[in-house]
Amino acid sequence: MKEGPSIAPIAALAGDPARANMLSALLSGMALTVSELAGEAGVTLPTASSHLAKLEAGGLVAGVRQGRHRYFRLADPAVAEMLERILEVAARAGHLRTRPGPGDPQLRKARVCYDHLAGELGVRLFEAMKARKAIRERDGRLELGPKGNALAGELGIDLDTLAAGRRVLCRPCLDWSMRRHHLAGGLGAAILDRVIASGWARRARGSRAVLFSRNGERHFEALLRG
Amino acid sequence: MKEGPSIAPIAALAGDPARANMLSALLSGMALTVSELAGEAGVTLPTASSHLAKLEAGGLVAGVRQGRHRYFRLADPAVAEMLERILEVAARAGHLRTRPGPGDPQLRKARVCYDHLAGELGVRLFEAMKARKAIRERDGRLELGPKGNALAGELGIDLDTLAAGRRVLCRPCLDWSMRRHHLAGGLGAAILDRVIASGWARRARGSRAVLFSRNGERHFEALLRG
DNA sequence: TTCATAGTTCGATCGTAATCGAAGCATGGA
DNA sequence: TCCATGCTTCGATTACGATCGAACTATGAA
Secondary structure (H helix, E strand, O other): OOEEEEHHHHHHHHOOOHHHHHHHHOOOOOOEEEHHHHHHOOOOOHHHHHHHHHHHHOOOOOEEEOOOOOEEOOOHHHHHHHHHHHHHHHHHHEEEEEEOOHHHHHHHHHHEEOOOEEEEHHHHHHHHHHHOOOOEOOOEEEEOOHHHHHHHHHHOHHHHHHEEEEEEEEEEEEEEEOOOOEEEEHHHHHHHHHHHHHOEEEEEEOOEEEOHHHHHHHHHHHHHHH | OOOOHHHHHHHHHHOOHHHHHHHHHHOOOEEEEHHHHHHHHOHHHHHHHHHHHHHHHHEEEEEEEOOEEEEEEEOOOHHHHHHHHHHHHHHOOOEEOOOOOOOOOHHHOOOOEOOOOOHHHHHHHHHHHOOOOOEEEEOEEEEOOOOOHHHHHHHOOOHHHHHOOOOOOOEEEOOOOOEEEEEEEEHHHHHHHHHOOOOOOOOOOOOEEEEHHHHHHHHHHHHOOO
C-alpha cells in the first residue's frame, strides 16, 4: 500500500500520552504557553519543549512568540476535527476499559481546566449562567449577557478591570466528562478565583480536582439557582 | 489528565507503521485475513497477529473466524471516519508516504473510500448531484434533494429500503486527493455498489483503485450530465 | 490417521524514543 | 548593567514495545 498520505507519523504524534494531553488541552481553542502545556501533560519543561517541536514539525500545532513566552495553538481546524474523531472512537471503545480510579469521581464533579472550573459543577454553572442571561451566544460567539454585571457583582468580580485586559472575557470550553460546555476565558478564570478565595472550595494537591466544602457547595448551588 | 476519553491509546494504535498499513488496507472496506494483512504491512505472521490482537482490543477492528481463516474489518464507520481525518491532516502536512507512484493517477481518479466512491470521479459525482438537486445542504447538514428519487431510480437503487436502515443516508466525506467533498453514507455506498454491479467499473486487486471501463465511464459521465 | 495450512503464544533481542538534570540562550524588567 | 523568567539544547539513562524464530493449537484435506 504505497498510496497517498500515510497515517502513521501523524497518529504517532498524537499517540504519546504527554503529547496527547497537550493536544487535548489545546482542543479548548486556547493558546497555551510551553510551561502551561508542560503542566497539562505532567512533564518537565525540556520534555514539553521537545514534544512541541515535534508537534510543530508535524503540522499539528503552531507556535508564536510573544515576549518571553511561546504560545501554542492547534495548527488548523482540521487537526481539531481529527482529534475529536479520535476522541469519539476512544469514547466508544472506552467502556470496555474505563476503570474509574479513586480520584475519578471528584474529578468528574469539579476540576480545574487550565484556570477555570470544569466537570459537572462547571457545566451546570455554564448552563445556569445562560439561563440567567449572564452570558449568551450570539453569531456563534459567547458574550456577556444583560445580567452579567449582576452575577459578577454577587461574586465580587470587577468586570471593568477584566474587560480592560486583553483576554477574551467569555469562551466556551468543551468538557469531555460531560460532553457539554463550561465557561473559560477571563470571566471563567475570575469565577474559579473567587470560588477558591471565598473558601467555597480548594484545590486538591497534585490533582486537578476542586474540592468543595459542604458549606461552599451550598453557596454554589444557591448561585446556580440565581 | 484523567478526564474523559483519552486520545493517546487510540492514536498510538494507529501510530505504528505496521498497524497503520493494516488499517489503510482495511479502509478499502474489504475484510482481509491475517496473512493478507501481514503482507500489506510487510511483517511476519506472528507480528501481524500480535498487532491485530491489539487493534481488536482497542476496538478499531473486528475479526470473525471463517474456517481456518480469520477475517478482519474496521470495527465501525466511526473508525473509518477517524482514519480519513488523519489522512486529511497528513495530506495537508505534506507527509506523503512516497513520491506519487505509478498507481497513483488511478487512485486519484477513482478509488474506494471505505465503502463509497472517492477521487476525482467521486467529487464530480458529488457536485453533479448537488447541481441536479439530488442532494442539498440544509442547516449545515446534507440531505436528499427533490431530485434524489429520480437519480436513485436511474441507478436502480431502492431508496425506501435504504432510508429504513439506521445508517445516515447522505454524508459528505472530505477527499484528500481533491480537497473537496464526495458522497458517503448509505446512498454513497449504494451508488458504488451499483457502479460495480452494473459492470461500469471493477475493483483493482490489492488496491483501493476503482477501474472504470471505457464504456462504464461513458455511462458515468452521462449520469453526471443528468 | 496423517499431513498441510492458518493462526497464536512464547521468549529473547534490539531500537527507538521518552524522560530529566544541567547548562545555555533570549527576553523583559529593575 | 544585572538579574529573573521562559524556553531550548545537550547528554545520559531508561523503559517500552516491535520484531522474529520456534514451538504450539486448530481447522481442513487426503
